[in-house]
Amino acid sequence: MLDPAETLVRADLDDPGFIAGVLAGRWRIHAFVFPRLDFYIAAIEPDGQTVAYGFRGDVTNFPATNPMVRIWDLEANTPLSAPLRPKGNQRVAITFQQWGDDTVYRPWDRKTGPHNNNAANLPHLAWRSDRHLQFIFEDLHGILNLNARAHRIRAAA
């Protein structure tokens, strides 16, 4: 019998909106062995190159408990080293910084939320049990593609 949290995670991964992101090449599940969820998110580097970054999530007690997500080298099975982390503006740098718990530094994350009261201060970015995994994937994809916007606007000018 599946853990109820695993059932809910699987339902989120089978949601049409989530699958649309997979089919559009915005993200991809690498492996899901509950409670571990490994995935890739597409990104645009400052030089305009398209790449993908790996992540390791923990979805224990989902969705009552926040997912915990770390940027991860899925081939080496280690946290992604600092020099290889995404580059860009301050939002990118802060999100993927190395810090005490070294999770993605966004208020929805299990460790970042309570750190410095981030979840309480930014409730629109905090985790809630009525949110779905797509919220996290959209957020990470948005941050990882901020570099593309400046390229587009410069090109259009």
Add this chain to the structure above:
Amino acid sequence: MTDMKLQNDTVGLNAAREIEPPDPRRIPVRFEARDLFIEVRTGETIEHLLTIVAIDRGLLIEDLYIVREGDDAPLACEHPIHDGHQRRHHVHHRQPVTVTVNYQAASHHREFRRHETLEAVLDWAIGAFGIDASMAGEFELTRSGSTEELPLSDHVGHLAGKQDVLALDLVRGDIANGGSNA
């Protein structure tokens, strides 16, 4: 980091188990910000999807159109679904949407087609408000009066729903406070 192209390996959790597409197939459809699957059989056309949505919502087929995710041109009613069926099909009302974006004390408005993305709105707004390209990554869009940042991949029409107008705020994207770099 990897330079792999996600588009070349686009298997979802369930899709990975499917060697042959099943019949009927589940077609991902989005209408007025609601996602659903509609089952279709081989040989059915775009008109089939339009008919189901129109009947379900009490609308006329001729008032709706469909665009596939990533495409710019609407699909003809007689277009077969099986060609590119895996992509999400966005159903929209036909009339365009007048989008107003507020930033500080100023506003700009422009008409957008319903299948244009919020990313296109944001790109336009950054130019309209004279924001330097180097600052472009700092900004997000919210519904006017809300703080919830909107996913930029979503279509204008889904946010507008039945309305022909949409009011948005251009805001600084929030960042968490702390960690070693802050």
